[in-house]
Amino acid sequence: MSAIVAVMRLGRPVTPRLLLAVLAGVGAAACAIGLTATSAWLISRAAEQPPVFALMLAITAVRAFGIGRGVLRYAERLAAHDAAFRVLGELRGETYARLARLAPAGLAELRSGDLLARLVGDVDGLADLWLRVLLPGASAGIAAAGAVLLIGGLLPVAGAVLAITVLLTAIGGPLAAGVVGRRAERSLSPARGALAEAALETLRGAPELVALGAAARALDGVAAADRRLAAAERRSALGAGTGTLVAGLASGAAVWISLLAGIVAVRDGSLAGVALAVVVLTPIAVHEVVAPLAPAARLLPGLAASAGRVTDLLERSEPVHEPAVPADVPDGPLGLRARGLRVRYPGAGSDALGPFDLDVCAGTRAVLTGPSGSGKSTLAAACLRFLDPAAGSLTLVGADGTAAELTTLAGDDVRRAVGLCEQDPHVFDGTLGDNLRLARPGATGDEIDAALASAGLLGFVRSLPAGLDTPVGEHGALLSGGQRQRLALTRALLADVRVLVLDEPTEHLDEAAARAFVAELPTATAGRTVLVLTHRPELFTADAWTRGPELRPAT
């Protein structure tokens, strides 16, 4: 529940809109209850055949309630949806902003299918917290309290019975449902997650699963996950059904006991006969107003679980500790220096890199090599301050000798100075131009063309009818492996950084293209310090390149 409170706090900026929704909701519920109560009185009084003018007020009230209910309900729905969508926007923004602080090193152990389920499922689902639980709960609760006072004024026993049965419906029913279906409710969310993951994995691996003859097995796996979810849903329905049963019985009890008490009270004179119908029929309307609260209350455990997962993400500690007062990145050309550097992923049991020493002087181009698994990508992550050293130091060194250890600098400042071309670059589902301007939003056409030419992609782009406006598909699916890599290279060249780290830049390039690219690299990166991490050092033999120390698997 504390997670729910934490999530509710995010709704603070939209408080006025939330209050408006509650106000309209109370009005609509009061109209519904008032319509029944006034009609019951009107008909009972009419049976005594008074002059018609004695009924005029009641007749007007009945008509007003009849109109008011529809209009106020419309206002409530609009206000509630608008407020809930706004709260949802806040929540999405907060969640993503947090993910952006954590990625990539702080999220390494999270599976992206699960991440997706968290973001879209949990966050979207939390809109129900306001739409179906908090707002209707507040309006129905206030209106029902008013009705209890009214009925209690006429016949205290009936008022008490109404109060008890309303509480039974709104709280007792869901509690009983919870007892019956608690285990099921708790297994629902993981079962849904397991199904989503099985489905996503099967779709992701579809071509190979088909080729390997393993598709039928994978689909069976999904079907098994589906059966587990269906079983959990059936158990949960049993619990949910208990809630419906309690609500139905409570409503019936309210009517029946009020009737019994009313008959007695009319006979002993403590209740006017004309009010008997009001006392008996009003509880029907009140229960109709509170009935939706039972299914809503049942959502709470699921919402609490979603809220828990979202707040867990919001409260997760960052893999990098930003300095309170960041130092300045030295001016001018920069070099890199590592001394006894060890790097470890958060939560990992052993180091991924080191101990390691390195000197790349400002303006030079260094090539580091090492076997697979020796920590090349880890070093790249450390250079961009996605990870802090576990021991030793990593330092940016200015041309004049001023040095700044990466841990004393703000991460974003580091990344303005140090750029990366990843081994598995992500290509966003958009146009070629979108993917390039990411690196430098204000880039001119000439700048983009120059970078494309340096990466050997200009001819390809010019051959496309739509040029830079050509869509690239999900994960760049409409590009070949080599084109994806060249796109990432273009992006890295376009970024205005002083140190450029290239992680396996010739991957996916054919031999001739790889040699051509390496030959052009010094010109394309002129004025920058370049650190190439590769398992193919033989490509970098020209005078422009210096060989750094070899990376070895961490000891």
Added chain:
Amino acid sequence: MNVHRRLLLAGGIAAPALALAVALGVGSTALAIAQAWLLAHVITSAFLDGAGVGAMTPALVALSLVLGARAGLGWAAELVAVRISGRVKADLRARVLAAAVALGPRLAAERSTARTALLATRGLDALDGYYARYVPQLVLALIVPLAVVVSLAFVDLVAALTVALTVPLIPVFMALIGRMSAAYRDRRWAALGRLAHRFADVVAGLPTLRAFGRADAQVATLRRVTDVYRVSTMATLRVAFLSAMVLELLSTISVALVAVGVGLRLVNGDLGLEVGLFALVLAPEAYLPLRRLGTEFHAAEEGVAAAREAFALVDETHGSRLRAGAPSGAEPPAVLAALRVEGLWVEQPGREVAAPAGLSLEVRPGEVVAITGKSGAGKSTLLGTILGFAVPTSGRVAVLGGDRTSMDVTVLDTGSWLARVAWVPQVPYLAPGTVADNVRLGAPGASDTEVADALASVGLADLPLDYAVGERGSGLSGGQRRRVGVARALARRSELLLLDEPTAGLDAEAEARVLAAVRDEARRGAAVLLVAHRPGAVAEADRTVEVRWASLAEPDAPPEDDAAARDLEAVSA
């Protein structure tokens, strides 16, 4: 076929739900009428005649039974609806995923996998609302108003007429709502899909975004997208809720009309109190199911929209030219004597090029043929065409049997053909699980020793069999991932081995190990096609064939080189 008809009638899965909903509807209607009559009777007796509890015991007992039965019926309806909904969902989900897997090789390019996964899971979950609430409510909406009007007609024609005249207006407005909310539902579902895709894409690319300092800018973009979504949704909601308001107004004003009319006739002495109260209690019951139907409509429509998309996807596979999953093709020859590619052209969707353009080659058991060519020349497409994932625009891929009979791969039974082939794509798919699980994906019967041998032959002898692999192969380096993919293919002991740059990202030593293992496979009798960039891999091959592409935008321009005219054996290393 209409989506509602398919959901309610297809396969008879939902037929019991319909029957049960009707039975429960009839039962609860009868109970509602009984309850109204008993209440009216008891209240009137107590108020006008001063009757005591003792005199009305039978009526009070009957009332308690009716109230209890109504509660019990509601409970039973809910339990049954969940069972039915679960069965329909499982059936649809299995069909959607089977269709998506069959389309798999093309799916990534044309439809986002995240969107399809969302459709198969959360999307179809929305059908709960359809079966558990919408369908039972629909049945009630058909039965209850009629029953109420008929019961009222026996006692008070004026009240019966009031209800009979206003109730038919509601379906008219329902139709209006349906039309207006169609736009709402489609937009909401499309927007949800786009948002899901966008989130997945942005989250997957977070490392890249952070490297370029653009992650924070995306926060603003995402907020803006959500805001645009809210504004457009609110615009449609304003209309959708407006029609719902008219509906509610109709029903509450009608109840008010009945109450006022009954009251005035009571004053004149035209009517008894018992009848008046009966009309008052019963009149709202006529409108309640229709009103609830209006609110259930939105929840149900989300499920219907998902079902519509699911049916479309399932239908698409049936009409597709893709063979993957095609049940009854011809059996491939018992012995593979050669695989022959003849004048193969494959047009690339969205690009005005053919890649490969005019490719011919032949590979026989025991041979390693290297496939080279520039990026985008169609090397991977060639392998896809052999697998049956892509369809030749012209030319063909043929399998030659022991007696040199030639069969086009497009006519072969997919399962039987793929069982003879092992394929390693550029980025092998790794399933979450252990390394051994991944090797066994293609060879479920392989023993631990066989799995270990396959791993050792690609230089992964040090990798424990139970080493845990995360999503997208996390926990393994890029080179290890590729080699697990190769080991998986080797463990299949196939007659045809298709390798797409298996040594990219490997150091020289690992590359040599992998190439030696590939050579061993050829010695064992496999025919090997090896897409390769690097000299080491090309040198290992018996022959080299270069793949070229051609522009379709300028049809007069010759292909990069007239590869089709080249003798099959001419291009030897």
